[in-house]
Amino acid sequence: NSKVIQTPRYLVKGQGQKAKMRCIPEKGHPVVFWYQQNKNNEFKFLINFQNQEVLQQIDMTEKRFSAECPSNSPCSLEIQSSEAGDSALYLCASSLRTGGRQNTLYFGAGTRLSVL
Amino acid sequence: GQGVEQPDNLMSVEGTFARVNCTYSTSGFNGLSWYQQREGHAPVFLSYVVLDGLKDSGHFSTFLSRSNGYSYLLLTELQIKDSASYLCAVCMPNYNVLYFGSGTKLTVEP
DSSP, rough: OOOOEEEOOOEEEETOOEEEEEEOOOOOOOEEEEEEEEEOEEEEEEEEEEETTTEEHHHHHHHHHHOOOOSSSSSEEEEEOOOGGGGGEEEEEEEOOOOOOOOEEEEOEEEEEEOO | OOOBBBSSEEEEEESSSSEEEEEOOOOOOOOEEEEEEEETTOOOOEEEEESSSEETTTTEEEEEEETEEEEEEESOOOGGGGGGEEEEEEOTTTTEEEEOOOOOOEEEEO
């Protein structure tokens, strides 16, 4: 069973509504990634953090998406104004490091967002 | 991202083998990872390869050819429970971000 905890498992929102999902990384993992997996199973990297600091994010997340990883609180990903095209499985993953030759990601079960 | 391509579906028979192919168009990556994802579950790490050639890990083996932009995951002595999606991902130097293919859904039949 995954040690990365994502909540909620399912989220249903209307267009224009905010959608917020949370992730508790595996204990001791300072690096957190967010991915979007759409209905065609295509993965899209959204953003990653090391502790509370953003390392890298794609342009999409700079507009309607926001994310944070505050200390001593779950990480979160929020969509300010949901659109139908945002309907997808949002996967959070954590890892031990950003450098070095290997980066094993430990994924949560995901939050499935449906925007009606 | 990074042009990672995988066939959508693959079928094989219990007790035999299956080879899941992956091609990519990027260069300068750290390594290539394989994950297994069952329906409704989190992707689970299987293997990571850096060097060209075959890496034998028992039930799962992986092959990499950097010059040809190609990798495969080989599953031997298939069991019904091996039915799942298998994801290929290249690990890029920028903060070790993984760029995934869309996965190959393997169906193992009796």
